[in-house]
Amino acid sequence: MKILVLMKMVPDIVEELEVAGDGTSLDQEYLRFIVNERDDYALEQALLLKDRLQAAVTVVAPEAPEIDDVLHTALAKGADRVIRVSGIAATAGTRSTASALATTLPGIPGVLPADLVLSGCQAIDDLDGFVAPLLAGALDLPYLGLVSRITVDPGAGTAVVAKEYAGGVMGRFEVALPAFLGVQGCEKPPRYVPIAKVRAAIASGGIEVVAAVSGPATTPLEVTAMAKPEAAGHAEMLEGSVRDVADKLADILAARGLL
Amino acid sequence: MAGNVWVVAEHWKGTISEATYELLALGRNLADSLGVRLEAVLLGHGVRGLAASLGTADAVLYVDHPVLADATGQQASRALAALASARVPATILVPTTNVSWDLLGLLPGRLGVPFVNFCRDVEAIDGALQVSSLLYGGKMAVTVAAGPGPVVLAVLPGTRSPEAGRSAAVPAVEEVSVDLADDSGVRLLEYQEPEAGDVDITQQDVLVAVGRGIGNEANLEVAEDLAAALGGAVCGSRPVIDQGWLPLVRQVGKSGVTVKPRLYVAAGISGAPEHVEGMKDSEVIIAVNTDAGAPIFSVAHYGIVDDATDVLEALAEAVRKRKG
Numbered sequence: 001m002k003i004l005v006l007m008k009m010v011p012d013i014v015e016e017l018e019v020a021g022d023g024t025s026l027d028q029e030y031l032r033f034i035v036n037e038r039d040d041y042a043l044e045q046a047l048l049l050k051d052r053l054q055a056a057v058t059v060v061a062p063e064a065p066e067i068d069d070v071l072h073t074a075l076a077k078g079a080d081r082v083i084r085v086s087g088i089a090a091t092a093g094t095r096s097t098a099s100a101l102a103t104t105l106p107g108i109p110g111v112l113p114a115d116l117v118l119s120g121c122q123a124i125d126d127l128d129g130f131v132a133p134l135l136a137g138a139l140d141l142p143y144l145g146l147v148s149r150i151t152v153d154p155g156a157g158t159a160v161v162a163k164e165y166a167g168g169v170m171g172r173f174e175v176a177l178p179a180f181l182g183v184q185g186c187e188k189p190p191r192y193v194p195i196a197k198v199r200a201a202i203a204s205g206g207i208e209v210v211a212a213v214s215g216p217a218t219t220p221l222e223v224t225a226m227a228k229p230e231a232a233g234h235a236e237m238l239e240g241s242v243r244d245v246a247d248k249l250a251d252i253l254a255a256r257g258l259l
Numbered sequence: 260m261a262g263n264v265w266v267v268a269e270h271w272k273g274t275i276s277e278a279t280y281e282l283l284a285l286g287r288n289l290a291d292s293l294g295v296r297l298e299a300v301l302l303g304h305g306v307r308g309l310a311a312s313l314g315t316a317d318a319v320l321y322v323d324h325p326v327l328a329d330a331t332g333q334q335a336s337r338a339l340a341a342l343a344s345a346r347v348p349a350t351i352l353v354p355t356t357n358v359s360w361d362l363l364g365l366l367p368g369r370l371g372v373p374f375v376n377f378c379r380d381v382e383a384i385d386g387a388l389q390v391s392s393l394l395y396g397g398k399m400a401v402t403v404a405a406g407p408g409p410v411v412l413a414v415l416p417g418t419r420s421p422e423a424g425r426s427a428a429v430p431a432v433e434e435v436s437v438d439l440a441d442d443s444g445v446r447l448l449e450y451q452e453p454e455a456g457d458v459d460i461t462q463q464d465v466l467v468a469v470g471r472g473i474g475n476e477a478n479l480e481v482a483e484d485l486a487a488a489l490g491g492a493v494c495g496s497r498p499v500i501d502q503g504w505l506p507l508v509r510q511v512g513k514s515g516v517t518v519k520p521r522l523y524v525a526a527g528i529s530g531a532p533e534h535v536e537g538m539k540d541s542e543v544i545i546a547v548n549t550d551a552g553a554p555i556f557s558v559a560h561y562g563i564v565d566d567a568t569d570v571l572e573a574l575a576e577a578v579r580k581r582k583g
Contacts, residue, residue, distance in 0.1 A: 013396045124396045129374045133364030142333060142444030145361045165357050167516045168453030168508040176444035189502050221373060222404040229393060229400040235546060235562030245563050246573035249545060250581050252561060256543060258522050259581050
């Protein structure tokens with residue numbers, strides 16, 4: 001069984017975000033990138049399936065700052081093959097990225113067809129589309145998103161997956177393979193990997209690099225302004241020592257009849 | 260002739276969603292300012308009766324097909340793309356909810372038209388659309404120029420009051436047939452309800468909600484202790500559920516539940532739109548976060564920039580002292 005995992009980097013929003021001089025994009029100077037959290041869960045799903053079914057897991061990611069760390073970590077966790085696709089601008093937008101991947105992936109030996117393609121079902125910078133369903137459509141694969149559990153029956157050529165609705169309700173779906181699943185969660189958090197194993201992966205130099213093949217042209221969205229959101233309101237901020245603040249809060253709660 | 264404004268009439272388990280009425284209110288304003296008709300698009304099988312509550316729209320376009328019975332995004336996006344290719348609407352408004360998630364993900368690719376995600380408002384200016392969206396977990400607002408021409412907008416919940424989208428008027432229903440094959444490769448087996456026995460957080464007067472900022476699972480105890488002191492329960496945002504620290508039924512927001520307690524303490528929660536939609540109508544909201552720029556402070560009534568665990572601990576002590 002072959003599983004392809006697609007991962008990408010996104011700005012780390014724990015850091016302060018600043019608008020660039022053009023007024024329509026993020027200032028790249030102080031930007032830190034981290035792996036899209038949902039993609040990390042997609043990798044974990046793939047590795048869990050590998051543990052159960054001896055699947056071969058390939059990870060593909062467009063070039064971006066810090067991406068080599070992510071790919072080395074994927075190798076250290078148990079991925080069999082990791083590939084960085086160069087030539088897709090990190091600022092290209094989701095539509096253009098999906099288009100380039102759809103054209104590039106079939107040309108990389110041994111990557112497609114895969115029985116399962118997994119990717120995060122969303123990312124915080126997906127302004128003009130979600131990569132997973134766009135790519136699923138372009139590759140003509142059945143697609144289901146918001147998936148948080150996957151079991152595969154290799155004999156039947158099907159997967160049974162749980163998709164999140166609301167209020168804790170799950171839909172159980174049967175999906176014919178090959179298929180593309182947009183991952184939201186996993187039965188367990190992404191596994192920890194000791195730094196020594198990552199170092200070993202770095203030493204092995206195991207990242208393959210493939211140049212992107214341009215896909216059909218896509219028209220980027222015209223972003224006319226970017227700014228920190230103007231809040232409709234703002235909290236009354238309480239200051240002082242933790243003890244002072246707690247006392248003030250207790251006063252407020254008492255005054256509002258909440259104690 | 261300019262195309263009409265379409266709203267996808269989302270329904271699940273036989274009921275039109277609240278998000279649909281919010282979109283009808285938004286779509287009504289937009290259609291009026293563009294001088295076009297507002298049409299609701301209802302996709303399903305044997306659900307024509309649901310059209311009766313969509314009277315805010317000038318008309319309902321109803322596609323009835325057996326493969327749309329438990330519409331997966333695969334089939335719904337095919338049906339909608341076929342319909343939109345034939346009729347060329349100015350814009351299609353789709354709610355950003357779990358029910359419509361796959362539809363809104365697949366539709367722009369199938370239709371080959373632009374898509375704007377995370378929309379919180381849209382206005383018509385000289386026949387074109389100006390769309391306001393939230394990016395990066397609510398930390399940046401962007402304005403996007405779209406149209407003229409079809410565009411799909413994924414609209415965040417909470418842009419308008421659902422009441423503004425309800426109407427007693429009876430809409431005209433036009434049944435439209437679309438060719439669909441039963442070959443999506445995706446089949447619903449069943450819905451699984453959450454296991455009973457856990458606390459129903461929608462019924463609590465006081466909720467202490469924890470997010471990534473509480474640091475580790477051991478700190479849940481501090482939240483539990485404050486909840487006990489206040490006579491409430493603990494709930495969480497997505498990262499805490501992902502880590503397995505709390506069950507999915509305790510999640511507030513998009514995949515979880517919407518709560519309106521008298522008091523909501525948000526500890527270490529940044530306030531991404533997916534979380535805020537589930538708690539913004541709480542009577543009193545207290546937010547504690549180390550990041551002074553966290554979006555949660557724009558919905559909270561009281562804010563503290565500090566370590567969440569330290570504040571919860573001190574607050575539990577202060578509350579107990581008051582209560583004697």
